[in-house]
Amino acid sequence: MEIWSEATIKNFRHTLLDWYDQEGRATLPWRINHDxxxxxxxxxxxxxxxxxxxxxxxxxxxxxxxxxxxxxxxPETQVLKLWEGLGYYSRARxxxxxxxFVVDELHGHWPESADDLQxxxxxxxxxxxxxxxxxxxxxxxxxxxxxxxxxxxxxxIDADIAQTKSRKIFYDAILxxxxxxxxxxxNQAIMDLGSSYMTAKNPDSEGSPVxxxxxxxxxxxxxxYPVKTKKQKPVKQLFMATVSEDAGRLLxxxxxxxxxxxxxxxFPLEEIQSIDEIVGEQLHIKPIVHVFTHRRWEIWLVKxxxxxxxxxxxxxxxxxxxxxxxxxxxKLLDALEDLQ
Numbered sequence: 001m002e003i004w005s006e007a008t009i010k011n012f013r014h015t016l017l018d019w020y021d022q023e024g025r026a027t028l029p030w031r032i033n034h035d036x037x038x039x040x041x042x043x044x045x046x047x048x049x050x051x052x053x054x055x056x057x058x059x060x061x062x063x064x065x066x067x068x069x070x071x072x073x074x075p076e077t078q079v080l081k082l083w084e085g086l087g088y089y090s091r092a093r094x095x096x097x098x099x100x101f102v103v104d105e106l107h108g109h110w111p112e113s114a115d116d117l118q119x120x121x122x123x124x125x126x127x128x129x130x131x132x133x134x135x136x137x138x139x140x141x142x143x144x145x146x147x148x149x150x151x152x153x154x155x156x157i158d159a160d161i162a163q164t165k166s167r168k169i170f171y172d173a174i175l176x177x178x179x180x181x182x183x184x185x186x187n188q189a190i191m192d193l194g195s196s197y198m199t200a201k202n203p204d205s206e207g208s209p210v211x212x213x214x215x216x217x218x219x220x221x222x223x224x225y226p227v228k229t230k231k232q233k234p235v236k237q238l239f240m241a242t243v244s245e246d247a248g249r250l251l252x253x254x255x256x257x258x259x260x261x262x263x264x265x266x267f268p269l270e271e272i273q274s275i276d277e278i279v280g281e282q283l284h285i286k287p288i289v290h291v292f293t294h295r296r297w298e299i300w301l302v303k304x305x306x307x308x309x310x311x312x313x314x315x316x317x318x319x320x321x322x323x324x325x326x327x328x329x330x331k332l333l334d335a336l337e338d339l340q
Contacts, residue, residue, distance in 0.1 A: 091122070126142055139175075269299070
């Protein structure tokens, strides 16, 4: 790993922040106002989601729930509806739990350090560091995927970023480099650098503002960084989705309050081990596929008789517009519409 001198660190800070001031995305709505609530919402939404995708969701969310008190008191159904389509719905639930913790347990007073912010439900080391540096000026690195990628190349850090223990290696390496006068801008500049010149694929290292500091590029080994073991393939699961119609309404079930898609409305789903177990009228020759982080769902739409349960309800199109439907259910509705 490369070790920078104080002079190099100062030069890097100046180069990075000068570029950020000129070309960074300072006009993003969550960067204009450094209120910790707004930063928290943005950081949770941005987890595993692109900025362009998040922007309209963020604007709609903040318009509906502009303060932490509003989120704390909102019905969960409203929160999930606002989140509909973003995926990873546990983020929305944890976001509301964090808001309720701030309002009910802390009486509206936000923790101001990264360590204390981790007391909030669903707030881990990266999110807490982002809030602490952006909203409260704490000199702390926000170590996310962008920071891993950027600093693994700048410093030629060989630690496997898929390993939890590697976070401390990166944290300790980045901490003395964070600009003490502008820690929030420093962390956001690293985010912007990682999503522009220093992307995972096809980086523009030649045109990068920090080219002179990129040891991996200068040594011709940039493609080797970051070091990361391959992810395991998602586990495949097969389902029948029951299509039952009554007077123009379709049958939905409310998913249990825990587990995948908790609290959302879908067609009744039954897991099967093979397509030989399908009963009723199979509507699609090929399954509808939806991939979660660790699971790959293959779902066949099937018309069949089914016994109703307490969590079942026939819903009209107007009804389901008011219910929280996950992305996979929208896929099922689109597939059903294509048949008609």
